[in-house]
Amino acid sequence: MSDAVEVDQDGPVLVITINRPDQRNAVNGAVSRGIAEALDLLDADPDLRAGVLHGAGGTFCAGMDLKAFAAGEPVRDDVRGFAGLVERPPASPLIAAVEGWALGGGFEVVLSCDLVVAARTARFGLPEVKRGLAARGGGVFRLPRRMPYGIAMELIMTGAALEAPRAADFGLVNRLVEEGEALAAAVELAREVAANAPMSVRASKQVASASLDWPVEECFARQREYLEPVFASSDAAEGVAAFREHRDPVWKDR
Template structure:
C-alpha cells in the first residue's frame, strides 16, 4: 500500500493512518486509493472486526489537496466517494480518531465513520459556503441525519468550525480525550466492539445505518430478514453457551 496511507493490525482492529502530515493529511488520489484499499481489507478479512481511521502528525484531515487538484488529481473514487468511503463506508464498524482539524472533506470522512473519539483540542468544520461551494461530499446530506437539524444547518450555513466539546454536545463526537490521546481512546472503544459477536455487530450497524430510509412497516420486515441468519448462527449458540458456562465466548463469525 502507498506510504501516504499506513495500515497496521492490532489484533482484530485495523488502524488506518493518513500519512501526509506536510499537507495536514489532505487527500490526493493516491491517499484516497489507499483508504479505499484499507476499507476493503477490513471488510474482506474475517479476522478483522473494527477499523480505526486517524491522521499522522497531529491532524485528522484537511480535506482535498488543492495542489494535487490543480494538477488534475481527484481524491474521489467513482461510486465510492471522497477517500473511497463517503458513499460506500465499510460494512464493519469504523471509528475516527481525531487530533487537530477535521475540515471540509476531512469532516466528510468523519461522517463515513460510525463513532468518533476526539482530542479536546481538535476542531471540526465544513467551510465550503465561505468559498461559494457546497459540502457535496456528504456533509450537506448526512450531517442532518447525524445531529439535530438546526445544529447541522448552523454548521453548514455559517461554515464556522466547532470545538471537540461543542461537537460532543451536539452528538457528533462520542468521547473527548486529552490532546494526543485520540488513537488510544479509539482503540479502547474498538476493543469493546471487537469483543462482541461479529455477525451481530455487522448486522446491527447495517440496520442502524439503513433505518432512516425505511418506513416503520418496512423496517420491521427488513430487520427480521437481516436478524434471522444471526439468530440461527453458530455464534448465537456460542454466546448463549458461553453465558451458561460462565466463560468468554469464542466467536467463529458464522
C-alpha cells in the first residue's frame, strides 16, 4: 500500500486513511492507487465486511492535486478511476467519515460512498465552475440523486459550499457528530452493517444502485438475478435458525 494511503483492520471493518495532510489530502496518483488497492482488499478478503474512508489531519479531501495534474502525473486509477473509487465503487459497503472540507473531487469521493458520517463543522462543495472546469468525477450526476434536484443544481451551478447540518437536513449525511468524532462514529456504523449477512448486504447494495434507471415495470424481474441467490444461500437458513434459537447468527456466505 502507498504511503499516501494507510489501511488498518478493525475487526470486520477496513479503515482507509488518505494520508497527505500537508496537501489537505489532495488526490494524486499515489492516493488513487492506494485507495484502489485497499478496495480490492475489501472486496476480496472474506473477513472484511465494510469499509470506512477518511482523511488524516482534520480534512477529508481537497480534491485533485492540481500540481500533480499540471506536472502530467496520472491522478486516476486505470480500473477504478479518480481516487481509486469514483468509476468503480466496491461491492462491499463503504462509509465516508468527513471532517473539515470535502471539496471538488473530495466531495465526489464522498458521493461514491454508500453512507456518510460527518462532523457538524464539515463542509462540502463542487467549486469547479468557479475555475472554468466541471465536476467530471461523478458529482454532476450523483449529487442530484442524493439530494433534492433544485438544491443539487444550485450547488453545481454556483460552486457554493454546503455545511454538514444542512446536508444532513437534505439526507446526504446519515449521522451528524461533534468535531473530531466522525471516524469513531463511522466505524460504529460500519460494525452495524458488518453484523448482517454479507451476501444479503452486497446483493441489496447492487439492486439499490443498479435499479436507479430500471423501468418500474421491470424491477421485480430484474432484481431476481441478484436476490434469488440470497434466498437460496446457507445464510438464509442460518438467519431463520438463529432467530428461532434466540442466538447470534454465524454467517458463512460471501
